[in-house]
Amino acid sequence: MFTPFALLLAFVATLAAAETHGITPHDMYSSSVGVLGCKINTNRLLRIDQSGGAYDISYDAYNYLVSGQGATEHPITGGAVNMQVENISADNCVQHLKAGGLALSASNSINYVASCLGQPNSWVARNHRLFNIQDPVCHWGHDEQCTLDLAVSNQPSCPHGLGTTSGRLPDTVFNIQYGTGAVVAAP
Known part of the structure; x- marks a missing residue:
């Protein structure tokens, strides 16, 4: 069984192949390709669109990666945080696809x-x-x-x-x- 933190790290790793990017929090679910928010865990699936230069992740995931706590327990504010990210197989995210x-x-x-x-x-x-x-x-x-x-x-x-x-x-x-x-x- 994966810990929530390990899962978050795995999902952030889907953003780009072994590069550092400024990751920003996004507090409203959206999808430019029509992924249905009611059929996924919107707090854990972090990049599911075709936004070219944006590296937005869910506010809850951002909060957890930056502070170690979820956004409902200990909300923080802040801008882009540089994070090392790499591509992984989408099969690692299936448990969050309802x-x-x-x-x-x-x-x-x-x-x-x-x-x-x-x-x-x-x-x-x-x-x-x-x-x-x-x-x-x-x-x-x-x-x-x-x-x-x-x-x-x-x-x-x-x-x-x-x-x-x-x-x-x-x-x-x-x-x-x-x-x-x-x-x-x-x-």
């Missing part, structure tokens, strides 16, 4: 998924899951898995129809506020 793979928005991640499927041996091509949820903080859609067959269509097929909703979903993504440690529902 859907058994990388959960993506079926209606908003298709370009990312298609590019990954173009590399059939890539981790995302082999381990993605599409859900009929429209936004990264999981407010709108249906919590149901969808299928994609690019030989038939470039749009996923979902039980309720791609991109449909019957109202706002319950809050399932929570942020830890910077500096206060308060846990609040993602806006």
